[in-house]
Amino acid sequence: MYKAYWGMEFNPFEKGLSEKNFFQSNDFSQAMSRLEHLKAVKGIGLFTGISGIGKTYTLRCFTNSLNPNLYKVIYLTLSTVTVLEFYKSLAYGLGVEIYSKKIDLFKAIQERIISLSRDKKITPVIIIDEAQYLKTEVLNDLKLLLNFDMDSKNYAVLILCGQPLLNNILSKQIHEALKQRIVINYNYEGISKEEISEYISSRLKLAGTFSEIFNANALEAINSCCNSSTRILNSIIEKCLILGCQQNIKVIDTDIVMLAQNEINLILFKEV
Structure with missing residues (x-):
């Protein structure tokens, strides 16, 4: 449901994408x-x-x-x-x-x-x-x-x-x-702050979405939360997209990012 809401043909932040579509960090x-x-x-x-x-x-x-x-x-x-x-x-x-x-x-x-x-x-x-x-x-x-x-x-x-x-x-x-x-x-140094914006934009375009979904403050918050890990980055972005769809918003801000981060931490805590 959230994919259609954001105009995505598929989830570009999940595992299994072809190597030819990999982000060249x-x-x-x-x-x-x-x-x-x-x-x-x-x-x-x-x-x-x-x-x-x-x-x-x-x-x-x-x-x-x-x-x-x-x-x-x-x-x-x-x-x-x-x-x-x-x-x-x-x-x-x-x-x-x-x-x-x-x-x-x-x-x-x-x-x-x-x-x-x-x-x-x-x-x-x-x-x-x-x-x-x-x-x-x-x-x-x-x-x-x-x-x-x-x-x-x-x-x-x-x-x-x-x-x-x-x-x-x-x-x-x-x-x-x-x-x-x-x-x-x-x-490995991990994905940089400068690369995160490019990464998100390129992934969304790959899925058919060309609008700016994340504002500048949201990108700053995502960078702080992902700890340079692409795996964590993908999890946060996907959770943000789901929450944004549920709240019927057009642009994801810092509040959505922090809410996504809290939900991910809660899942990890339960697994431990």
């Missing part, structure tokens, strides 16, 4: 340029930022741009695992036989990566999301697993993606060797 552009460089040089890349800031979406856009004849993507989301479980999940993604012993898995995984790179000219791209949950033992093994030809070759791309806590974890002395192997590092 500064974070997105910066991260994508680094991923392209990592693709060329191979090795380990580190990408961090708060939840809902667009990290995983960037990775999805990046992997969708890769030629499947030249790259094999292994995306691992279950990071709260033991070392052996990690090896098994990686072996499964690489199409390697699952052995019961770590030493056999280690050998099989390395041989598979080398075979893909040397014989088939295919670069494995291993992505570990929510990497801040990786156990110390897994992080220790990562640098061993990617040690090829006495640490003289890079046959694969490893992307560690997680929250800022991951930077603190890797700064510890025990992970110094792994940290030194990171060739690309980017920390």
Whole structure:
């Protein structure tokens, strides 16, 4: 109902929009340029930022741009695992036989990566999301697993993606060797105040609405409430549109934004 009220053909602030319609934020552009460089040089890349800031979406856009004849993507989301479980999940993604012993898995995984790179000219791209949950033992093994030809070759791309806590974890002395192997590092800053207005306007136009629905004060309030998170931003905007429709108003102001924020906080509080 609220979509018709505001003249929108669909909700442009929900998940699932095509990559071609994605808003090109500064974070997105910066991260994508680094991923392209990592693709060329191979090795380990580190990408961090708060939840809902667009990290995983960037990775999805990046992997969708890769030629499947030249790259094999292994995306691992279950990071709260033991070392052996990690090896098994990686072996499964690489199409390697699952052995019961770590030493056999280690050998099989390395041989598979080398075979893909040397014989088939295919670069494995291993992505570990929510990497801040990786156990110390897994992080220790990562640098061993990617040690090829006495640490003289890079046959694969490893992307560690997680929250800022991951930077603190890797700064510890025990992970110094792994940290030194990171060739690309980017920390997301989040959507800026200047980008929010452009983002909202471009999303509404995409849905067929060209009028100014949010006034300047509302945009200021939205910026203060979203904490640089695109996910929170989308939730606030959608709630504002619903409330605006219910109250039969033509322009959303600060009062509507704060009401939307309060309702979202109440939902989150109940979930906790």
